[in-house]
Amino acid sequence: MMFDFFSVPRICFGPGKIAVLGDLLQPLGPRVLVVYNGGDSALAKVRDRTAAAGVATTVHRQKGEPTVADIDAGLNVARVDGCTGVIGVGGGSAIDAAKAIAGLLTNGGTALDYMEVIGAGKKITQPAAPWIAIPTTAGTGAEVTRNAVVGEPSKQFKASIRSELLLPRVALVDPELGVGVPADVTAASGMDALCQCIEAYLSTGASPLTDALALKGVELAWSALPLAVADGTDIAARSDMALAALISGVCLTNAGLGAVHGFAAPTGANYPVPHGVVCAALLPHVLKANASVAAAKGNSVTRLKCIVLGGIIALQTDRPAEELHLAAADAVLDLNQKLRIPQLSTYGIKEGAVESMVSLARKASSMKFNPVLLSDQTLQDILRSAL
Known part of the structure; x- marks a missing residue:
């Protein structure tokens, strides 16, 4: 190691x-x-x-x-x-x-x-x-x-x-x-922190140090983000989110990220969409694709990590393993709806841009750390699902 x-x-x-x-x-x-x-x-x-x-x-x-x-x-x-x-x-x-x-x-x-x-x-x-x-x-x-x-x-x-x-x-x-940060900014920023912890945990550049930190960041953000959005003066929730964000930065700088942030590079450069919104909108669909490909290709490390995330995020540890590895994706989608994260089409991204955006995303440095190789068709499907 x-x-x-x-x-x-x-x-x-x-x-x-x-x-x-x-x-x-x-x-x-x-x-x-x-x-x-x-x-x-x-x-x-x-x-x-x-x-x-x-x-x-x-x-x-x-x-x-x-x-x-x-x-x-x-x-x-x-x-x-x-x-x-x-x-x-x-x-x-x-x-x-x-x-x-x-x-x-x-x-x-x-x-x-x-x-x-x-x-x-x-x-x-x-x-x-x-x-x-x-x-x-x-x-x-x-x-x-x-x-x-x-x-x-x-x-x-x-x-x-x-x-x-x-x-x-x-x-x-x-x-x-x-404390004075608006609720929508708190939500989008917080989803970026959550995403960074998740992607760093699944990254091919992960280590035992970043894994331990990333899981703690996921736990903190998952609990505190809805509270911080609901009440911006909740200092305990703000503190947990500030720590989760700090942890996410430590993890990404040492482990790398993945396909969500691969997409974020060209998306943010071409459309007036906040970075955290890009990450939130794409995260459940990338998670689902990573978990599905890992299971199909026999990638036991990534599949096990998806199961661990499912247990922490979805709090559904009584589900069978074959379902649990997809649970995190479903739970993040639900959280997006709760936090009123907009779809990417809100910012003018249309079906006709999908292929060119995938081509640009392929060039992003974050894409090389994604835990499984995602085909162009899969990447197109991910982006379409977030529109």
């Missing part, structure tokens, strides 16, 4: 933890670029604490999922203002943008120079400028991942800048910062 395991040097977790930010700023230098999205409350708390610590700030708003142009624009702002460190505040989009900007500050060049699949794929060779990740949503786990996801509209694709040298100095996770 062989595996590598990457981790953020320090994680500060818990309600009210934003209070310690001032104590963490010294390595970032005299001026930081604050990259943020979402509400202004978290930004105000960050600026209060940077000001109290005598650290100057330049604020850069990230609108939507980051593109190559966004990263290059933020990088220019940081260079012009002489920023020596970076803080990412908000959802995965803000944190991925902060991560990429911090990396390019010390490595030079532009985003496309380092992007996988659609860029030059150059290696990051220098540690990123010191930066801190402060998530306000519980979804991507970007605060502990070693890749920054960036879109390029002209290429109809999203891809990663990837290196362990991009990891933040600190992931500061305060669940109270998520």
